[in-house]
Structure formats: structure tokens, C-alpha cells
Amino acid sequence: MYKLSHEGSGLLYAWFLSMHTRVDIILYSKKTEGELLFVVNYIYDALCRLEKMANFYNPASELAYVNRTAFVSPVVLSEELYSMIDLCLEYNGKTLGCFDITVHSENYNQNTIQSVHLSAEDHSIYFSRPGVAVNLSGFLKGYALETIKSILNECVIENALINMGNSSVLALGNHPVGTGWKVNNILLHNECLTTSGNDSPERRHIVSPRDGKLVEGARQISVVTTNGAIGEILSTALFAADGEQRKALMGIYAHCRVYISTVLY
Known part of the structure; x- marks a missing residue:
């Protein structure tokens, strides 16, 4: 849907399904409808490429091949998957072990991540024990926001809102009639909002690195950052953390805005 304002700027709304969620896109620019649709297609192709590369549940993905072999x-x-896994391993230490991409491994324990070895020389990965699996699901949509941000910058789109399933949001520039973009009563301006949690007692999906069990409780933790990939890591880590770890992490990352809410059901 495209609407041209009297000031000569155009507002384009589009949506599509990708990464097992709905992706809603609002672009506000002086570019033509055709130019903005090109940007939307560019974003769609990029998300399809990321999913083909790093989808834990797709047996044809590059990541699935890694986990098998x-x-x-x-x-x-590939250079991109190497950098993604390298960043996730780095932030395992920077989140006190609360963000762990190996929690879906067989016979998981807190030392399982030490079995993942990257070689910077040839960009290879090796698992030093059987049953290890890398799952980037708690990171990938945040990384996708950064990929989309690069596309928007490349295409000189200064005002945009990207919403991936209401849990990963990128806000650039301003709304057509205001400063920034308001999402769930949180004002965002050149920032990302990432949310992790359970929306009901039955729908649990985040595994605790402490005991390898699903985290209980119907609540959500949202983080506002300038980098979606880091935000996704932090929201996942804060949700998986215990009380003392969460307090420590909020001190370490005090420059980020954190919102903790209880889900009513």
C-alpha cells in the first residue's frame, strides 16, 4: 500500500512472511513507489538468504549441515555464518554464560559451549565431542534487523519501521507526523527493540543455561539498543538469567533500556 503526501514524500506499507514470522515494513521517503518496492524485495531476499544459511530447523541449511558433521x-x-557464531561465543562470556547457543545439545551442561572451536585461519568450526548443536534462534532475528538496517542505509531510506513478529523491531528516523516511532508506548529513534519471554505458562521456548530446562513464568523482557543483534542476545540472556545474574547484567549494560513485564493471561 502506497500513499503520496502533499509534501512529496511517499509512505509505503508492505508485509510478508519470513523466518517463521510476519514481517511488517513501513518506509517513509521521497522515493517513488517503485523504488520503495525494490527496497522491500531487497529485504525479503536478504531474509530468505539468512534463513537458508542459519535456520536450525531446516535440514538443508548451512547451520544444520554444521551440526551434523x-x-x-x-x-x-561461509564468512557470514562464521562471524555470527564468533559473536555469539564472545557474548557467552559477556553475559555471564546466560546466552548460550549450545543449550539444545545432547547431554547439555554449562561447559558444552567449550566444545565449539572456531579457526580464524580458515573460518572453520569443529565440535570436540558428539551431540553438540549450535542454535542461533535466540539471535537470528536481531541479526536480521542489522542486515535490514544496512540495506536501508544503502538505499538511503532515512525513515522506516520494521516489525518482525512484534518481538524484533527496528525504528529509523521519524514517523511522518512525529519524532521517532512509538512501539508499545516505547519511543524509538534510530534504535531496536527486542523482546524475549513466554506469553503464557504453556508456550515456553527459552532454555536456561543453568540446568538445561525451559524457563518458567509468563513474562517478557524487552531491551532497547542501537544494535539489534546485541539487543537480541541481551534480551535472551536477561530472560534466562536468575535474579542475581539479571541484576549484574543490567549493571554491565546500564546504557541499554530494559523493560520487564508480566504477561496477563
Whole structure:
């Protein structure tokens, strides 16, 4: 849907399904409808590429191949997947172990992540014990926001709102009739809002690195950052953390805005 304002700027709304969620896009720019539709298609293609590369549940993805074979022998990774896994391993330490991409491994414990070995020399990965699996699901949509941000910058789109399933949001520039973009009563301006949690007692999906069990409780934790990938990591880590760890993490990342809410059901 496209609407041209009297000031000569155009507002384009589009949506599509990707990464197992709905992606809503609002672009506000002086570019033509055709130019803005090109940007939407560019974003769609980028998300399809990320899903093909890093979808834990797709047996044809590059990540699934890694999980099947990296214990047998080192696997050379694409440059992008290598950088993603490298960043996630780095933030395991920076989140006091609360963000762990190996929690879906067989016989998981808090030391399982030490079995993942990256080689910077040839961009390969190796698992030093069987049953290890890397799952980027608690990171991928945040990383996608950063990919989309790069596309919007490349295409010189200064005002945009990208909403991936209401849990991963990118807000650039301003709303057509105001400053920034208001999402769930949170004003965003050149920022990302990422949310992790359970929306009901039955729908649990985040595993605690402490005991390898699903985190209980119907609540959500949202984080506002300038980087969607880091925001996704932090919201996941804060939700999986215990009380003392959460307090420590909120001190370490005091420059980020954190919102904790209880879900009513």
C-alpha cells in the first residue's frame, strides 16, 4: 500500500512472511513507489538468504549441515555464518554464560559451549565431542534487523519501521507526523527493540543455561539498543538469567533500556 503526501514524500506499507514470522515494513521517503518496492524485495531476499544459511530447523541449511558433521571433521563456514557464531561465543562470556547457543545439545551442561572451536585461519568450526548443536534462534532475528538496517542505509531510506513478529523491531528516523516511532508506548529513534519471554505458562521456548530446562513464568523482557543483534542476545540472556545474574547484567549494560513485564493471561 502506497500513499503520496502533499509534501512529496511517499509512505509505503508492505508485509510478508519470513523466518517463521510476519514481517511488517513501513518506509517513509521521497522515493517513488517503485523504488520503495525494490527496497522491500531487497529485504525479503536478504531474509530468505539468512534463513537458508542459519535456520536450525531446516535440514538443508548451512547451520544444520554444521551440526551434523562438525564433530566428524572441521567444517569451513561461509564468512557470514562464521562471524555470527564468533559473536555469539564472545557474548557467552559477556553475559555471564546466560546466552548460550549450545543449550539444545545432547547431554547439555554449562561447559558444552567449550566444545565449539572456531579457526580464524580458515573460518572453520569443529565440535570436540558428539551431540553438540549450535542454535542461533535466540539471535537470528536481531541479526536480521542489522542486515535490514544496512540495506536501508544503502538505499538511503532515512525513515522506516520494521516489525518482525512484534518481538524484533527496528525504528529509523521519524514517523511522518512525529519524532521517532512509538512501539508499545516505547519511543524509538534510530534504535531496536527486542523482546524475549513466554506469553503464557504453556508456550515456553527459552532454555536456561543453568540446568538445561525451559524457563518458567509468563513474562517478557524487552531491551532497547542501537544494535539489534546485541539487543537480541541481551534480551535472551536477561530472560534466562536468575535474579542475581539479571541484576549484574543490567549493571554491565546500564546504557541499554530494559523493560520487564508480566504477561496477563
